[in-house]
Amino acid sequence: xxxxxxxxxxxxxxxxxxxxxxxxxxxxxxxxxxxxxxxxxxxxxxxxxxxxxxxxxxxxxxxxxxxxxxxxxxxxxxxxxxxxxxxxxxxxxxxxxxxxxxxxxxxxxxxxxxxxxxxxxxxxxxxxxxxxxxxxxxxxxxxxxxxxxxxxxxxxxxxxxxxxxxxxxxxxxxxxxxxxxxxxxxxxxxxxxxxxxxxxxxxxxxxxxxxxxxxxxxxxxxxxxxx
Ligand code: ADE
Numbered sequence: 514x515x516x517x518x519x520x521x522x523x524x525x526x527x528x529x530x531x532x533x534x535x536x537x538x539x540x541x542x543x544x545x546x547x548x549x550x551x552x553x554x555x556x557x558x559x560x561x562x563x564x565x566x567x568x569x570x571x572x573x574x575x576x577x578x579x580x581x582x583x584x585x586x587x588x589x590x591x592x593x594x595x596x597x598x599x600x601x602x603x604x605x606x607x608x609x610x611x612x613x614x615x616x617x618x619x620x621x622x623x624x625x626x627x628x629x630x631x632x633x634x635x636x637x638x639x640x641x642x643x644x645x646x647x648x649x650x651x652x653x654x655x656x657x658x659x660x661x662x663x664x665x666x667x668x669x670x671x672x673x674x675x676x677x678x679x680x681x682x683x684x685x686x687x688x689x690x691x692x693x694x695x696x697x698x699x700x701x702x703x704x705x706x707x708x709x710x711x712x713x714x715x716x717x718x719x720x721x722x723x724x725x726x727x728x729x730x731x732x733x734x735x736x737x738x739x740x
Pocket of ligand 1: 599600601625643644645646647648649650651652653656
């Protein structure tokens, strides 16, 4: 899978995309992430990519021309399955969208900044608008990092134990069960006996029970959605 990201702040994406799981996905050749500085397509030698908004008001708007030049140049090299714009008024990102996007071959992500991008880009180029939650960030970069991480780890072969993504919270509309490691007794706080029983069937049943209990207590809406 290949993901291209257009941004005015490539530095913000360097660290999250080049460590841990994302680094592994890329070094295994399972994921390619290319970050493009929008200023490469700036309208003048000052690197201008934004301008005042029509109608007045504080805050700059990212201009059509640099974005169109960037999108068209990148699109000449490959067909994108989706052109994603990160914005607080987009569809709220969740595991279902992550699953769907992880099946794509090429994605183009546009990070907004300032007041956002000119509406005409959204109308004519963007195919999916995604928000990572009901709060406003100063730009789309952190959202893009969240998307790439959530999508990237679902690509087969990225996680060591391929099945482990299947048991993540949300994969079955359930939160993940509690987990424990050694020692079995820490300050008198004991690991549930069943996990020490060595009976995989019982352990599985216990985990499912705990998942359902946790989901009912913390996110009852998730259980209702299933019905
Ligand atoms: N840009 C600014 N806020 C955002 C959010 N909540 N999600 C995605 N992109 C954003």
